[in-house]
Amino acid sequence: xxxxxxxxxxxxxxxxxxxxxxxxxxxxxxxxxxxxxxxxxxxxxxxxxxxxxxxxxxxxxxxxxxxxxxxxxxxxxxxxxxxxxxxxxxxxxxxxxxxxxxxxxxxxxxxxxxxxxxxxxxxxxxxxxxxxxxxxxxxxxxxxxxxxxxxxxxxxxxxxxxxxxxxxxxxxxxxxxxxxxxxxxxxxxxxxxxxxxxxxxxxxxxxxxxxxxxxxxxxxxxxxxxxxxxxxxxxxxxxxxxxxxxxxxxxxxxxxxxxxxxxxxxxxxxxxxxxxxxxxxxxxxxxxxxxxxxxxxxxxxxxxxxxxxxxxxxxxxxxxxxxxxxxxxxxxxxxxxxxxxxxxxxxxxxxxxxxxxxxxxxxxxxxxxxxxxxxxxxxxxxxxxxxxxxxxxxxxxxxxxxxxxxxxxxxxxxxxxxxxxxxxxxxxxxxxxxxxxxxxxxxxxxxxxxxxxxxxxxxxxxxxxxxxxxxxxxxxxxxxxxxxxxxxxxxxxxxxxxxxxxxxxxxxxxxxxxxxxxxxxxxxxxxxxxxxxxxxxxxxxxxxxxxxxxxxxxxxxxxxxxxxxxxxxxxxxxxxxxxxxxxxxxxxxxxxxxxxxxxxxxxxxxxxxxxxxxxxxxxxxxxxxxxxxxxxxxxxxxxxxxxxxxxxxxxx
Amino acid sequence: xxxxxxxxxxxxxxxxxxxxxxxxxxxxxxxxxxxxxxxxxxxxxxxxxxxxxxxxxxxxxxxxxxxxxxxxxxxxxxxxxxxxxxxxxxxxxxxxxxxxxxxxxxxxxxxxxxxxxxxxxxxxxxxxxxxxxxxxxxxxxxxxxxxxxxxxxxxxxxxxxxxxxxxxxxxxxxx
Numbered sequence: 001x002x003x004x005x006x007x008x009x010x011x012x013x014x015x016x017x018x019x020x021x022x023x024x025x026x027x028x029x030x031x032x033x034x035x036x037x038x039x040x041x042x043x044x045x046x047x048x049x050x051x052x053x054x055x056x057x058x059x060x061x062x063x064x065x066x067x068x069x070x071x072x073x074x075x076x077x078x079x080x081x082x083x084x085x086x087x088x089x090x091x092x093x094x095x096x097x098x099x100x101x102x103x104x105x106x107x108x109x110x111x112x113x114x115x116x117x118x119x120x121x122x123x124x125x126x127x128x129x130x131x132x133x134x135x136x137x138x139x140x141x142x143x144x145x146x147x148x149x150x151x152x153x154x155x156x157x158x159x160x161x162x163x164x165x166x167x168x169x170x171x172x173x174x175x176x177x178x179x180x181x182x183x184x185x186x187x188x189x190x191x192x193x194x195x196x197x198x199x200x201x202x203x204x205x206x207x208x209x210x211x212x213x214x215x216x217x218x219x220x221x222x223x224x225x226x227x228x229x230x231x232x233x234x235x236x237x238x239x240x241x242x243x244x245x246x247x248x249x250x251x252x253x254x255x256x257x258x259x260x261x262x263x264x265x266x267x268x269x270x271x272x273x274x275x276x277x278x279x280x281x282x283x284x285x286x287x288x289x290x291x292x293x294x295x296x297x298x299x300x301x302x303x304x305x306x307x308x309x310x311x312x313x314x315x316x317x318x319x320x321x322x323x324x325x326x327x328x329x330x331x332x333x334x335x336x337x338x339x340x341x342x343x344x345x346x347x348x349x350x351x352x353x354x355x356x357x358x359x360x361x362x363x364x365x366x367x368x369x370x371x372x373x374x375x376x377x378x379x380x381x382x383x384x385x386x387x388x389x390x391x392x393x394x395x396x397x398x399x400x401x402x403x404x405x406x407x408x409x410x411x412x413x414x415x416x417x418x419x420x421x422x423x424x425x426x427x428x429x430x431x432x433x434x435x436x437x438x439x440x441x442x443x444x445x446x447x448x449x450x451x452x453x454x455x456x457x458x459x460x461x462x463x464x465x466x467x468x469x470x471x472x473x474x475x476x477x478x479x480x481x482x483x484x485x486x487x488x489x490x491x492x493x494x495x496x497x498x499x500x501x502x503x504x505x506x507x508x509x510x511x512x513x514x515x516x517x518x519x520x521x522x523x524x525x526x527x528x529x530x531x532x533x534x535x536x537x538x539x540x541x542x543x544x545x546x547x548x549x550x551x552x553x554x555x556x557x558x559x560x561x562x563x564x565x566x567x568x569x570x571x572x573x574x575x576x577x578x579x580x581x582x583x584x585x586x587x588x589x590x591x592x593x594x595x596x597x598x599x600x601x602x603x604x605x606x607x608x609x610x611x612x613x614x615x616x617x618x619x620x621x622x623x624x625x626x627x628x629x630x631x632x633x634x635x636x637x638x639x640x641x642x643x644x645x646x647x648x649x650x651x652x
Numbered sequence: 653x654x655x656x657x658x659x660x661x662x663x664x665x666x667x668x669x670x671x672x673x674x675x676x677x678x679x680x681x682x683x684x685x686x687x688x689x690x691x692x693x694x695x696x697x698x699x700x701x702x703x704x705x706x707x708x709x710x711x712x713x714x715x716x717x718x719x720x721x722x723x724x725x726x727x728x729x730x731x732x733x734x735x736x737x738x739x740x741x742x743x744x745x746x747x748x749x750x751x752x753x754x755x756x757x758x759x760x761x762x763x764x765x766x767x768x769x770x771x772x773x774x775x776x777x778x779x780x781x782x783x784x785x786x787x788x789x790x791x792x793x794x795x796x797x798x799x800x801x802x803x804x805x806x807x808x809x810x811x812x813x814x815x816x817x818x819x820x821x822x823x824x825x826x827x
Contacts, residue, residue, distance in 0.1 A: 050659070051798065054781075054798055055780040055783040055784060056780060058775060079772075079774035182706065202735060220807065220810060221805065221811060222807045266804070275798055276802060277804070278797070278798055278799065299717045404793060406794035406795075407793075407802075407807040408808075409758055409808025438792060440797065446789065447761055450791075454760070474732055477679060478824045479756070480819045480821075481819075484792070484819065487791055487792035488792060
């Protein structure tokens with residue numbers, strides 16, 4: 001491969017998602033020749049095909065519009081809608097429908113549903129053996145086809161958690177540098193927000209440079225937001241609850257609602273339409289009013305300097321004998337023959353610089369696969385470790401009066417006022433996202449409640465109007481009015497935690513090192529990622545607080561809470577005698593953490609490998625901590641910094 | 653869609669009868685169930701689909717029962733007809749009442765939910781249009797997720813009244 005010939009490209013990027021596309025665009029504009037290797041299928045000419053997949057899917061999960069699991073519903077050939085075996089697919093990925101399953105449905109090799117809640121280890125206080133519940137996509141455009149659009153900035157204390165509160169680790173960046181990078185990302189995405197509306201968040205340290213303006217005005221808040229905002233007026237909560245391990249923060253914190261900066265258009269921007277409130281940001285915006293990575297990919301291609309090779313799955317980053325220089329990328333180009341059988345051809349490509357941009361879990365997998373499964377760029381031993389998410393705790397309620405959910409973007413406001421305080425010494429901080437989709441996320445409504453009243457069941461918890469609280473069966477106008485009364489009062493709040501980075505939460509390879517053979521592979525024969533996950537008491541104490549704050553919010557506004565914590569599923573644990581269920585937020589971070597110290601981090605502040613000077617490893621995997629904002633904006637901000645440093649290195 | 657292609661399309665009068673039955677069962681206005689101009693023709697689609705699932709004999713029996721109830725004197729209200737067909741006061745609804753539940757579900761949710769008596773049936777989305785026209789969302793005074801005709805900012809104001817979303821609100825209607 002390194003046969004003395006000059007490299008074929010200036011830069012080879014693996015993965016056509018947020019980071020890869022942004023870096024490709026910046027490099028293309030600078031006149032650099034770029035190849036993107038994308039594992040999955042091309043970006044379709046029109047999103048109609050994906051929309052149709054979504055409409056026909058019985059379970060409208062985040063993955064439902066996208067290839068391989070697209071549009072899964074019962075059929076004559078497959079009445080139960082059984083999932084394909086990841087061992088037969090060229091680019092399998094974690095999916096909501098596969099969670100908790102065995103390797104024949106779950107791409108990630110990890111804990112399976114046991115029927116019992118996980119409980120803390122008496123010695124460490126940690127709960128182990130939990131399901132990592134976030135999922136992702138492997139196709140052109142990547143996972144952010146179905147990002148929500150939330151474009152909050154991190155707080156100053158998010159990135160200096162250790163210095164300020166003695167927990168977790170610091171980021172190797174200053175807040176002022178991030179402010180400049182966020183501004184560039186906000187322009188690229190087209191973030192709709194008002195600095196004036198964000199000003200109350202000065203109480204948690206959110207500040208903008210003097211005179212800063214977002215690219216366009218804010219998205220209006222929903223009636224749900226407005227109702228909660230009025231309802232929580234005057235509400236305060238303490239920093240910690242009684243008996244919090246480690247100490248207490250008795251300060252009373254104000255609870256208030258602010259509009260959420262959003263990557264969706266409030267005015268025409270970049271030749272894309274304004275948001276029409278299809279209430280479908282996840283899994284797919286029907287009109288691309290929400291920015292997604294294919295927008296930036298288009299701009300990258302427009303430079304004339306960027307080429308994409310689809311259906312190209314990297315399986316080895318080839319390095320020199322000393323492990324300090326990448327010499328090429330080895331990949332399989334896959335296709336299906338006329339009979340549908342998977343075919344693969346092994347290829348390789350060279351560049352001056354290489355960028356791994358294929359998702360926090362896939363980046364770690366590729367680094368660990370390389371050098372004959374001995375790994376590269378890993379003298380810190382941190383590759384694959386510190387896997388984090390925003391574990392998501394969902395609560396839901398009926399308002400006393402209609403709030404008319406199921407309308408507008410999925411979320412337009414949140415409670416951000418509890419994201420920072422002294423309590424971060426003792427428990428995980430969290431943000432609270434207000435949902436505009438009724439109980440769709442919470443219970444699968446309108447389906448669940450409608451079926452309850454049509455058939456006389458009570459899966460929703462709402463059908464208790466018969467004699468002695470038994471379920472009713474209704475029809476005609478009586479059914480319509482009953483459902484109208486319920487649907488229009490439904491709303492929910494999702495709490496997302498700044499989970500602790502833990503060494504033992506990790507991605508490894510599912511291989512047998514004694515025999516030298518893989519255990520579970522994908523359809524190309526590449527070993528699959530194995531994941532271990534759990535929470536420490538700091539994180540779980542955050543859940544306890546979140547449950548308390550939600551109940552206070554509902555009580556203050558006269559709403560009736562219906563939160564039902566499942567027991568014995570895949571995302572359930574018991575803490576201090578109380579059962580909690582969590583979801584994944586898709587915010588996968590930490591697996592190639594950035595830092596100044598090469599002994600304790602994988603990449604530096606520009607996401608360049610400490611060990612390999614011509615390789616950058618980019619994306620949310622570089623986040624040292626998951627912080628309190630949804631990650632995409634910051635992920636793109638970091639990609640701008642990487643692009644700058646790559647251009648500087650090429651021009652050196 | 654799994655409709656048996658050998659089944660001839662139902663006649664105009666059968667489709668209209670089915671639309672009238674559907675209006676009574678769902679509590680929606682007949683003009684919403686079957687508009688004057690109806691290129692989508694979900695009434696015809698759903699009728700045929702139900703026949704393919706439970707058989708012509710059973711559908712004929714249901715349509716006859718509806719016809720008889722419609723012709724009673726003094727006339728029954730739509731609510732009374734729905735309650736009778738659904739056997740709402742019975743703890744063990746008959747197969748015909750179970751079929752009525754599946755018909756409501758097609759209109760509300762765009763999917764076929766096999767009634768308990770059906771063997772070999774499975775849950776499925778009937779068609780893209782069955783989803784994008786499904787009526788449960790109207791009961792939220794909203795729109796199917798991913799398919800909206802509203803415009804920017806509508807969500808910051810209360811919606812139109814329930815009547816405008818097609819519900820036959822009868823005497824007790826309103827928001």
